[in-house]
Amino acid sequence: MATDMLKPELPEEEAALLEVRNLKKYFPIKTGFGKKVVLKAVDDVSFAIKKGETLGIVGESGCGKTTLGRAILRLEEPTGGDVLFNGESILNKKMGEYRKKMQIVFQDPYASLDPRKTVADTIGEAMDIHKLYANKAERQEKILELMKLVGLNRDFYNRFPHEFSGGQRQRIGIARALSVNPDFIVCDEPVSALDVSIQAQIINMLEELQETEKLTYLFIAHNLAVVKHISDRVGVMYLGHLVELTTSNELYQHPAHPYTEMLLSAIPVADPDLSAAKERIILEGDIPSPMYPPSGCPFRTRCPRATEKCKESMPLLKEIAPGHFAACHNI
């Protein structure tokens, strides 16, 4: 396959819905004795997501996945770079319309729902803000439709989040995201707080909704099996950097970056006795503090292939095969 076959003049359905260019999110951190350090949670990340596509993002805890998702939606204001939605930069603009087009489903369905709001008011909140109904009857009808769409019994309408299980709460969170009829949803580990038995139901529902509601997803997960299943392409993050990006099949069959190899060798075996929290991947070697990253390649302190050059300069993401990108000096 020639590279240029993938390039210009993409048909409408192939066009990028979302483009992230050199995105950065830095947090100033005060350490002891009045010193300040910059924590580069997301550093120079670039990719595009096509309409209808699911791009998975994986990496260990603290590598910047949530910050990436939040910076794209400007829930955290990016420090640098650009985010384009339908070809237009959304930075330095009023988010009004984009708040409808771009939504998020949060990792923790316990913390992300207001305990004082009923199911109806949780789902209806964004519709209220954006005035998406003509009268109360229409509001109720729309909320009930959304509840049906995500498999929630209509009797739950006036009930409160604490009455529900994690899976049902996540359905409420998904209905809330869908309420404004978005095109793009950041799914930030939407099932990792749920029982393994419930995870598949929610994943299947998200897949069905993608078809029926014509959605594009950025799907963040630590469970590689889940990402593989749901994603068309997968990006691997390490210490704020995107270190590999390719199709889901290619990543699992021909991982190129030493970190991806390490992640894949650590796929957790499905064990119904393990709680979701225990399922997190545990890898050899400590992740360096993002406040004090190593010189050169961020992965060099744990990399079995590291050489002198890896200390000296940061490897840039390069295309190593058509559509397959990796950031490593030794590939």
Ligand SMILES: Nc1ncnc2c1ncn2[C@@H]1O[C@H](COP(=O)(O)OP(=O)(O)OP(=O)(O)O)[C@@H](O)[C@H]1O
């Ligand atoms: N508001 C903030 N202020 C300071 N540092 C932050 C803030 N938010 C995130 N960080 C730091 O940025 C880095 C990336 O965090 P982030 O939550 O994006 O990682 P993650 O990949 O989503 O991790 P997890 O898998 O645990 O959810 C971490 O070192 C984190 O401590």
Ligand code: SF4
């Ligand atoms: S650049 Fe060097 S340290 Fe970094 S992943 Fe490649 S071989 Fe390992």
Ligand SMILES: [Mg+2]
């Ligand atoms: Mg996170």
